[in-house]
Amino acid sequence: MPQYLITVSGELPLRSPRTRPRFYRRLVENIRDMVERHGARVLGSRIIEAKIWLVTDRDVLSGLSRVFGVHRAGLVVTYNFKNLDDLAMWVYENTKNTVKNKKFAVRVKRSGKHAFTSLDAARRIGELLKPHSSGVDLEKPEVTVEVEIRDSTAYLYTSVVSGPGGLPIGVEGRALTLFSGGFDSPVAAWFTAKRGVEVDFLHYYMGSTSSTYYAFLVAKKLSSDWLYGYRPQFILVDFTDVISEVVKKVSWSYRQVVLRALMYIIAGKIAEKLNYHVLVTGESIGQASSQTLINLSVIERATGIKTPILRPLLGFDKEEIIEYSRKIGLYPYSSRVVEACAIAPTRVTTAADQGEVGEYISSIDENTLEKTVNSMKIFDVFSSNPEDIVVTSSIELDFIPENAVVVDVRRDRSNPLPNSISLSEVNFEELRDKVIVFVCETGSLSLLLAKELRDQGYKAFSLKGGVKTYCQVK
Incomplete structure (x- = not known):
C-alpha cells in the first residue's frame, strides 16, 4: 500500500499550542477528502x-500536490x-539501481536519540552506493537519495512533489467571489x-x-482540482434587469463604473443574507478603465456596503495573472469565457466623481435590486452540470454545448447542417437525459419546440439566431 510522508506548510508549526491542533486536524480532513475524491481510501494517518x-x-x-497546507x-x-549499518544496507539495497552510472547525493534528516549523526548516516550510505555510481555531486546531483529518520524508523523517499503551501481550507472563514470565469476571478479565488x-x-x-x-x-x-474539505457553491444571479436600467439612466462614460458598483451592492446583500465574511474580486489596479485606483476608491465609497472586499490580484499585471491561470490548470477553460459586461460604446471615465456615481446608484429602482437578489439560484458545484445552470438562465443559447444533440427543424433539408439530425429522425424518449438544441432558419420555430419540450421536462434549447449563429459557432 502506498505510504506518504507529508511536510506541512511552514506556518502551521508556528501556530500557538492552542490553535495548532485545529489547523492540523483540518489539513488531515482535507487530505482525506482529496483521497476519497480520487477514488481511493485512507488506511491510516x-x-x-x-x-x-x-x-x-x-x-x-x-x-497531495494540490492540497493547501501541504508544503x-x-x-x-x-x-x-x-x-547504522543495518540502516545503510537497507537504503543501499533499495537505491543501488537508482544511482547506477549517475552522479548522486545523500540527504539525511534525523529526529530522536541515536548513536550516530545525520552526517554519519549520509556518509555511510554514500560509501556503499559510490561504487555503483558515477560519483558524488552534492551541488548538482542527477539523483538524490533522501532519507528521514524518526526514532527507530527510516523513511526512504521514492518520489517527491511540491505542494502549494498556504493554510488548510476551512480555518479562515467563508468568502464569496464575484466570478466571471475569465482569467482574473478564478485566480483571485485560488x-x-x-x-x-x-x-x-x-x-x-x-x-x-x-x-x-x-x-x-x-x-x-477549480473546485475539483484545488478546493478540498467542503462543497463549493455556484450562485447564479440574473443581472439583466439591472443592466437595462443602467443603459437607460447612466451616461455612457459612467456605465461601466456604475455597473461595477451595482455588482458590489448586489454581492453585499447576498453576502449578508448567506453569512459570508468577505467578498473577493479579481480586480487589478489600472487593468481596465473602471479599475483605476480612483474609480475603485470611488465605487467602494459610493456603495457603502458593509462586507469587506478583498482584491488578491491588486498588484498583478495581466501577464502574471494569465501565467498563474496556466500554472493552476485553468487557462484552457478560462480562455473560452467571453466577458459579457461591456455596455459602454465610448471611453469610460478613469476618474469618476463620487457624487455622480452616488446619484446614478440612487436612480436605480430598489425593487430592481431586490428582484435581482431574489433571482439567485444556488448550485452545488460537484453535483451540478453546466446544462443545469443554463437551463435556469435562458431557453435560448448563443452557442452549442459540448455533447449536445443538435436537431435541425428546417423544412428545407437540402443542405443539412453538419453534426445534426433531422426532426423526423429523433426518438425523444432516448434523449430524455440529453441536452437538445433545436435549430431553424431564424430561431423562431426552434424556440416554440424548445418551450414545448421544456414543459415536458427535457433539457431543450433553441439556438438564438438560427442557422446564421450555427455557422458561426460550429
Whole structure:
C-alpha cells in the first residue's frame, strides 16, 4: 500500500499550542477528502511533529500536490532498523539501481536519540552506493537519495512533489467571489483559498448563456482540482434587469463604473443574507478603465456596503495573472469565457466623481435590486452540470454545448447542417437525459419546440439566431 510522508506548510508549526491542533486536524480532513475524491481510501494517518504520515490503497501523490497546507509530499518506504549499518544496507539495497552510472547525493534528516549523526548516516550510505555510481555531486546531483529518520524508523523517499503551501481550507472563514470565469476571478479565488478560506462563486448572468456555461466549467475545474474539505457553491444571479436600467439612466462614460458598483451592492446583500465574511474580486489596479485606483476608491465609497472586499490580484499585471491561470490548470477553460459586461460604446471615465456615481446608484429602482437578489439560484458545484445552470438562465443559447444533440427543424433539408439530425429522425424518449438544441432558419420555430419540450421536462434549447449563429459557432 502506498505510504506518504507529508511536510506541512511552514506556518502551521508556528501556530500557538492552542490553535495548532485545529489547523492540523483540518489539513488531515482535507487530505482525506482529496483521497476519497480520487477514488481511493485512507488506511491510516498520523501526525508526527511537522509531518503527516499517510497510507492509502492507491497512489494519490499528484493530488497531495494540490492540497493547501501541504508544503511537500513524498512516497516513502519504511524500515525499522537496528543500527547504522543495518540502516545503510537497507537504503543501499533499495537505491543501488537508482544511482547506477549517475552522479548522486545523500540527504539525511534525523529526529530522536541515536548513536550516530545525520552526517554519519549520509556518509555511510554514500560509501556503499559510490561504487555503483558515477560519483558524488552534492551541488548538482542527477539523483538524490533522501532519507528521514524518526526514532527507530527510516523513511526512504521514492518520489517527491511540491505542494502549494498556504493554510488548510476551512480555518479562515467563508468568502464569496464575484466570478466571471475569465482569467482574473478564478485566480483571485485560488489565492484566497490558499489562505485557508472556503470560497464560493457568485456569477452574474448578463444575457450570454455561453459565458455562464463556461464560467461554471471553470468553477467546477477549480473546485475539483484545488478546493478540498467542503462543497463549493455556484450562485447564479440574473443581472439583466439591472443592466437595462443602467443603459437607460447612466451616461455612457459612467456605465461601466456604475455597473461595477451595482455588482458590489448586489454581492453585499447576498453576502449578508448567506453569512459570508468577505467578498473577493479579481480586480487589478489600472487593468481596465473602471479599475483605476480612483474609480475603485470611488465605487467602494459610493456603495457603502458593509462586507469587506478583498482584491488578491491588486498588484498583478495581466501577464502574471494569465501565467498563474496556466500554472493552476485553468487557462484552457478560462480562455473560452467571453466577458459579457461591456455596455459602454465610448471611453469610460478613469476618474469618476463620487457624487455622480452616488446619484446614478440612487436612480436605480430598489425593487430592481431586490428582484435581482431574489433571482439567485444556488448550485452545488460537484453535483451540478453546466446544462443545469443554463437551463435556469435562458431557453435560448448563443452557442452549442459540448455533447449536445443538435436537431435541425428546417423544412428545407437540402443542405443539412453538419453534426445534426433531422426532426423526423429523433426518438425523444432516448434523449430524455440529453441536452437538445433545436435549430431553424431564424430561431423562431426552434424556440416554440424548445418551450414545448421544456414543459415536458427535457433539457431543450433553441439556438438564438438560427442557422446564421450555427455557422458561426460550429
